[in-house]
Amino acid sequence: MGRSLEDLIIFILKRFLQLLPVLLGVIVLTFLVTHVAAIDPCPRWYQKASLAVINHCKAQFALPLWTQFWNYFTQLLSGNWGTSPLGVPVYPVISAAFPATLELVLTSMFLMIFIGIPLGVIAAQFAGRWGDHLVRVLYLSGWSIPTYVGAIIAAVFLAPFLGLPTSGEYSAPPPFPQVTHMSVVDAIIALNFPYTIDALSHLILPAGVLAFIEMGNATRMTRSAMLEVLPLEYVKSARMKGLSNFVVLYKHALRNALITATTVLGVTAGGLLAGTVVIEEVFGWPGIGAYAFAVLGGGGRPDFDGAIAVVVVFAIGVVVANLIADILYGVLDPRVEWR
Amino acid sequence: MAATPLKVRRHRRGSGGTPPRPVGRSVWRSVRGLYRVMRANPLTFIGFLLVAIILILALIVIVDPALIVPYGAAQNTGVYKQPPTLLQWPPSIQHPFGTDQGGLDIYSEVMLALPLDLGIGIGIAAFALIAGGALGLIAGFWDQPRTLGGALSVVIMRTTDVFLAFPSLVLALAIVASIGRGVWAAILAIMITWWPYYVRLVRGETLAVKHLPYVTAARAAGVRDTRILTRHVLRNVLEPVVVYFTLDIGTVLVTFSTISFVGAGIPFPGKVPEWGSMMSFYQQNYVLSTYWWYITFPAIAIFMSALAFSLLGDGLRDVLDPRTRRALAESSSFHEPPAEVPQPAATPDAAEAEEEEIEEEAREAGVAA
Numbered sequence: 049m050g051r052s053l054e055d056l057i058i059f060i061l062k063r064f065l066q067l068l069p070v071l072l073g074v075i076v077l078t079f080l081v082t083h084v085a086a087i088d089p090c091p092r093w094y095q096k097a098s099l100a101v102i103n104h105c106k107a108q109f110a111l112p113l114w115t116q117f118w119n120y121f122t123q124l125l126s127g128n129w130g131t132s133p134l135g136v137p138v139y140p141v142i143s144a145a146f147p148a149t150l151e152l153v154l155t156s157m158f159l160m161i162f163i164g165i166p167l168g169v170i171a172a173q174f175a176g177r178w179g180d181h182l183v184r185v186l187y188l189s190g191w192s193i194p195t196y197v198g199a200i201i202a203a204v205f206l207a208p209f210l211g212l213p214t215s216g217e218y219s220a221p222p223p224f225p226q227v228t229h230m231s232v233v234d235a236i237i238a239l240n241f242p243y244t245i246d247a248l249s250h251l252i253l254p255a256g257v258l259a260f261i262e263m264g265n266a267t268r269m270t271r272s273a274m275l276e277v278l279p280l281e282y283v284k285s286a287r288m289k290g291l292s293n294f295v296v297l298y299k300h301a302l303r304n305a306l307i308t309a310t311t312v313l314g315v316t317a318g319g320l321l322a323g324t325v326v327i328e329e330v331f332g333w334p335g336i337g338a339y340a341f342a343v344l345g346g347g348g349r350p351d352f353d354g355a356i357a358v359v360v361v362f363a364i365g366v367v368v369a370n371l372i373a374d375i376l377y378g379v380l381d382p383r384v385e386w387r
Numbered sequence: 388m389a390a391t392p393l394k395v396r397r398h399r400r401g402s403g404g405t406p407p408r409p410v411g412r413s414v415w416r417s418v419r420g421l422y423r424v425m426r427a428n429p430l431t432f433i434g435f436l437l438v439a440i441i442l443i444l445a446l447i448v449i450v451d452p453a454l455i456v457p458y459g460a461a462q463n464t465g466v467y468k469q470p471p472t473l474l475q476w477p478p479s480i481q482h483p484f485g486t487d488q489g490g491l492d493i494y495s496e497v498m499l500a501l502p503l504d505l506g507i508g509i510g511i512a513a514f515a516l517i518a519g520g521a522l523g524l525i526a527g528f529w530d531q532p533r534t535l536g537g538a539l540s541v542v543i544m545r546t547t548d549v550f551l552a553f554p555s556l557v558l559a560l561a562i563v564a565s566i567g568r569g570v571w572a573a574i575l576a577i578m579i580t581w582w583p584y585y586v587r588l589v590r591g592e593t594l595a596v597k598h599l600p601y602v603t604a605a606r607a608a609g610v611r612d613t614r615i616l617t618r619h620v621l622r623n624v625l626e627p628v629v630v631y632f633t634l635d636i637g638t639v640l641v642t643f644s645t646i647s648f649v650g651a652g653i654p655f656p657g658k659v660p661e662w663g664s665m666m667s668f669y670q671q672n673y674v675l676s677t678y679w680w681y682i683t684f685p686a687i688a689i690f691m692s693a694l695a696f697s698l699l700g701d702g703l704r705d706v707l708d709p710r711t712r713r714a715l716a717e718s719s720s721f722h723e724p725p726a727e728v729p730q731p732a733a734t735p736d737a738a739e740a741e742e743e744e745i746e747e748e749a750r751e752a753g754v755a756a
Binding site: 069074076086087184192194195200201208326340341344345355359362370 | 546558689701
């Protein structure tokens with residue numbers, strides 16, 4: 049069959065090795081964008097820096113391209129990701145911000161799965177009728193709202209209405225140590241119940257907006273997967289046994305449809321990560337998205353090393369999410385041979 | 388093989404004995420097809436109407452803004468300013484979307500931005516369709532390993548994979564940050580990031596189509612590769628790609644406005660307004676819970692334009708996707724009386740049209756053979 053444990057390990061290793069060329073490509077493309085595409089980049093990237101810094105930058109860019117790439121590549125691999133024009137090292141900032149973004153993205157993925165997928169089931173159940181149309185309007189609305197509009201509507205108009213906070217991770221600095229740097233997890237570890245509630249109320253709005261905006265793919269894919277499964281014989285026989293509609297839909301049909309829906313994880317990873325750039329900025333969430341907004345956006349402080357790090361980290365995030373989705377698909381679908 | 392040159396000659400344009408295809412009939416058929424799509428799903432019809440309205444409005448703004456934009460371009464060049472008493476007014480009859488602190492009529496600004504935003508959405512999606520589509524066709528059609536085409540195909544797909552690894556917004560922002568801000572930089576940035584998905588889509592379709600019997604028949608008849616590609620494969624690939632394109636216009640609109648919002652787009656207030664930069668400006672400078680109309684109307688404008696294309700594209704995709712279409716028919720006929728089946732192919736004229744399609748395909752294959 050090719051589905052023993054050793055086969056699984058080989059399967060995962062193989063997928064992992066297939067990633068390496070993509071990761072190398074990511075690093076090369078980022079180099080091309082930041083080092084080669086730019087015309088006279090130093091004054092742009094180091095606007096407020098001293099003349100010495102700008103001259104140093106100019107000297108760097110005067111090196112031959114291959115040397116530039118080698119310096120950039122070794123710097124990236126060594127974990128020393130450079131410093132911002134103000135002298136703040138990049139790597140510690142990003143590694144401190146990463147858990148917050150992970151928490152936000154995972155929460156909105158959770159919401160997306162637990163709201164978006166049932167909506168897809170409802171749409172398939174009422175295919176071509178009003179239930180279907182309503183769901184379609186809902187997910188296409190999310191699709192058509194720019195992230196910042198959704199975030200601003202939620203922060204300015206929805207939050208006062210619901211009484212939810214709109215900025216940061218906690219209302220007051222927490223008295224407990226931040227072990228994981230994920231607000232809710234830290235509060236739970238410290239067994240601090242009020243702070244857990246507080247952290248959740250800070251998390252729910254940004255995660256909800258992100259989930260609503262990216263929900264379309266999950267709902268759509270679930271709907272078409274369900275539409276493919278519903279006419280199959282095993283669903284009909286489940287109905288004929290007299291099982292209730294709910295059990296047939298959510299236990300028998302959805303289980304098969306979900307296999308297809310795991311690909312959603314990979315498909316939406318890019319959208320979710322890109323969404324954090326604006327969402328974290330609007331909601332003051334201390335993650336990589338807000339950092340990306342600062343270093344790549346128009347208003348803030350342009351930061352050469354920071355920009356490179358942010359772009360590479362986002363791309364690695366997407367690649368890893370696709371790897372996980374791929375492996376999950378292989379594990380869940382019994383037809384996939386692991387060898 | 389001896390007969391091959393003769394048949395190829397017969398196949399050349401103008402020398403064949405086949406009757407000329409009736410043009411009017413095929414136009415009529417596509418109109419009828421569109422009608423069936425609309426009838427199958429009211430949302431698709433609404434999307435179609437909205438798209439039509441938006442396109443007409445944009446056309447009017449381009450041709451003669453004075454018709455629907457009362458204060459027109461004059462207020463952006465500083466010639467016309469609202470009187471001081473009219474600053475920061477909420478929506479009223481003279482100013483349906485209100486005025487801002489600088490005295491700009493927001494309705495005029497929103498309308499003037501329409502052609503630019505729409506043009507960017509359609510233009511970038513079209514570029515991605517053509518560039519990505521061409522690469523996808525090449526990668527899908529010449530994919531035999533150990534040939535020049537196969538090597539090219541591998542290069543194209545690896546490059547596409549790398550581009551797909553980036554969230555397009557982040558890569559576009561990096562490009563803008565690196566080459567300099569401004570509207571052209573933003574457009575170029577999205578163009579560079581937008582094509583890869585089309586490569587994947589078109590390649591998949593090409594791989595599926597190129598082994599169908601009619602293509603094999605054409606190949607057996609000795610038709611040249613390039614001709615098979617343009618005449619036989621391209622046509623069947625086109626439909627799903629164009630549907631995706633329709634859906635994509637809305638996504639491009641939204642992404643461009645996001646880039647513009649993050650601060651890489653056109654400066655506002657300037658000569659030509661743009662929705663994203665407009666909202667960015669108001670959001671940074673005013674308390675939005677008080678001056679709600681500053682941001683509400685540009686937001687509605689962008690939402691409605693994106694939604695229009697999404698509704699149309701999503702509906703078309705549903706009807707044209709044979710998997711969903713078949714499933715839709717079967718699943719609804721299972722627990723519904725057949726009268727309510729929302730299935731276009733179940734109606735006689737649809738069946739007839741499908742027959743026609745098969746006939747035409749046979750004719751095409753006949754031409755090729």
